[in-house]
Amino acid sequence: MTLDETTSQSLFERAKQVIPAGVNSPVRAFGSVGGTPPFLISASGALLTDADGNEYVDLVGSWGPMILGHANPRVVEAVQEAAGRGLSFGAPQAGEVTLVEELVRRVRPLQKVRLVNSGTEATMSALRVARAATGRDLVVKFAGCYHGHVDALLAEAGSGVATFGMPGSAGVTAGTARDTIVVPYGDREAVRALFAERGQEIAAVITEAAPANMGVVTPPEGFNAFLAETAHAAGALLITDEVLTGFRASSEGYYGIDGPAAGADGWAPDLMTFGKVIGGGLPVGAFGGRADLMDLLSPLGPVYQAGTLSGNPLATAAGLATFAGLDDAAYERLTSTSASLQSLVAEALTAAGVPHVVQTAGTLFSVFFREHPVTTYQDAKDQDTAAFGRFFHSMLEQGVYLPPSAFEAWFVSAAHDGDVLDRIASALPAAARAAAAG
Numbered sequence: 001m002t003l004d005e006t007t008s009q010s011l012f013e014r015a016k017q018v019i020p021a022g023v024n025s026p027v028r029a030f031g032s033v034g035g036t037p038p039f040l041i042s043a044s045g046a047l048l049t050d051a052d053g054n055e056y057v058d059l060v061g062s063w064g065p066m067i068l069g070h071a072n073p074r075v076v077e078a079v080q081e082a083a084g085r086g087l088s089f090g091a092p093q094a095g096e097v098t099l100v101e102e103l104v105r106r107v108r109p110l111q112k113v114r115l116v117n118s119g120t121e122a123t124m125s126a127l128r129v130a131r132a133a134t135g136r137d138l139v140v141k142f143a144g145c146y147h148g149h150v151d152a153l154l155a156e157a158g159s160g161v162a163t164f165g166m167p168g169s170a171g172v173t174a175g176t177a178r179d180t181i182v183v184p185y186g187d188r189e190a191v192r193a194l195f196a197e198r199g200q201e202i203a204a205v206i207t208e209a210a211p212a213n214m215g216v217v218t219p220p221e222g223f224n225a226f227l228a229e230t231a232h233a234a235g236a237l238l239i240t241d242e243v244l245t246g247f248r249a250s251s252e253g254y255y256g257i258d259g260p261a262a263g264a265d266g267w268a269p270d271l272m273t274f275g276k277v278i279g280g281g282l283p284v285g286a287f288g289g290r291a292d293l294m295d296l297l298s299p300l301g302p303v304y305q306a307g308t309l310s311g312n313p314l315a316t317a318a319g320l321a322t323f324a325g326l327d328d329a330a331y332e333r334l335t336s337t338s339a340s341l342q343s344l345v346a347e348a349l350t351a352a353g354v355p356h357v358v359q360t361a362g363t364l365f366s367v368f369f370r371e372h373p374v375t376t377y378q379d380a381k382d383q384d385t386a387a388f389g390r391f392f393h394s395m396l397e398q399g400v401y402l403p404p405s406a407f408e409a410w411f412v413s414a415a416h417d418g419d420v421l422d423r424i425a426s427a428l429p430a431a432a433r434a435a436a437a438g
C-alpha cells in the first residue's frame with residue numbers, strides 16, 4: 001500500500017464504493033458540515049489521531065461512552081484480561097450479574113434489568129414490554145427526542161434524523177407510524193389533551209430523560225414527574241430513555257437530578273433504558289425498571305426478547321471497569337471541565353458577536369447557534385447551521401474535533417485536563433470569527 005492509500009480522503013473514497021455514504025452511522029459522513037471525515041487510527045485520553053497523522057482534542061467521545069477518556073488503562077486491561085478467557089459464551093457469566101447489580105445499585109427505579117447490545121435494542125424492548133403489560137398499542141414520543149432507529153420511534157426524531165432534516169424514515173409501515181403519536185417537547189397541554197382523548201389506548205410515553213439529541217434541552221421543572229403522573233392516571237407507563245444521560249448527566253443519570261430526593265416519595269419511571277456509558281465503548285445497552293414488568297420477559301413471561309451476544313464477557317468487563325473509574329472525583333472533574341468549556345465557548349462567541357445559547361443537563365451541554373433558548377424541536381431547527389459549519393471546520397483545522405452537527409451534545413471526559421482546555425481555548429477565537437464571517 002502506498003501512503004496515499006491510507007489517507008482519510010482515499011479511505012473515504014474506498015468506503016463510499018462499498019458502504020452507503022462511506023459510513024456505518026449517518027452523522028459520521030459530515031453531510032451537514034461538508035468535507036471529508038477524518039478516519040481515525042487511535043485514541044488516548046482526550047486525544048484522537050487520524051490516518052493523516054493529525055491529532056485532535058476529542059469532544060465527541062464516541063457520542064458518550066468514553067467518559068473516562070480513550071484507552072483508559074484500567075478499561076483496556078479489563079477487556080484484555082476478559083478476552084484471554086473467551087470472547088463470548090452464549091451462556092450466563094459472572095460479569096453480567098456484577099454489571100446489572102451496579103446499575104441497580106446506582107439507579108433507584110431499577111429493580112430488574114436485562115442487558116442488550118445497543119440503545120436501540122433497549123428502547124425497542126422496553127416498548128414491547130410496555131405494550132404487553134398494558135395490552136395497548138399507542139406510544140407517545142416527543143418531537144426532537146431520539147430513541148435509536150426503532151421503527152416506531154423514528155418519527156420526528158433527533159440525532160441524525162434532525163441533522164438531515166428528515167420527518168422520519170422511509171421503510172416504516174403506515175401501521176407502525178399510526179401507533180406513534182408525536183407531541184411537542186415540554187408541552188403539558190398537548191399531553192393532557194392527548195390523554196383526555198386517547199388515554200385508554202396509550203401503552204407508554206417515552207421521553208429522553210433530558211433531550212440531548214436535538215442539542216441539549218433542559219426539561220422544564222417537574223416535566224418528567226408530570227409525565228409519570230399523567231401516564232399512570234390513564235393506566236399507561238412512562239419510559240425514560242437514559243441511553244445518553246445515564247451516568248453522564250450525573251452519577252445517577254438525569255434521574256439523579258430530577259428524581260425525588262433520596263429516600264423521599266415521588267415519581268419514578270416504570271421502565272428506563274441505558275447504553276453508551278454502561279459499555280465503556282463496547283456494544284452494550286440495558287433496559288429495566290419495575291420487577292413485575294421485567295418479569296413479563298421470556299422465559300418467565302410471554303414477551304420474547306433475546307440476544308446471541310447479550311451480556312458478553314468483554315462488554316461487561318468494559319462496562320464494569322468504566323464504572324470502577326466513575327467515582328465522585330470523576331464526576332467533580334466532569335462537572336468542572338464541562339463548566340469551564342461552556343464559559344470558554346460562550347466568551348469566544350460573544351467576543352465575535354455570534355448569537356448563541358449554551359444549554360445544560362447536568363454535566364451535559366450543547367451550543368445552539370441562535371439568540372434565544374431552545375425549548376422545542378422547532379426552536380432547535382431554527383438555528384444558524386451554516387455558522388455552526390464554519391465554526392466546526394475552523395475548530396477541526398485547529399485540532400479540535402466537535403460533533404459534526406449543530407444538533408448534538410458536546411462530550412467531555414474525565415481525561416480532559418487543563419492542557420486540553422488550553423488547546424481548545426486557543427482555537428476558539430478564530431473559529432468564532434469564522435462563524436461570524438457568514
Ligand SMILES: *Cc1c(COP(=O)(O)O)cnc(C)c1O
Pocket residue numbers: 117118119120121123146147148149208213241242243244245275276285
Ligand atoms: C444513542 C441513543 C440511543 C440509541 O443508542 P444506540 O446504541 O446508538 O442504538 C437511544 N436513545 C438515546 C437517548 C440515545 O442518545
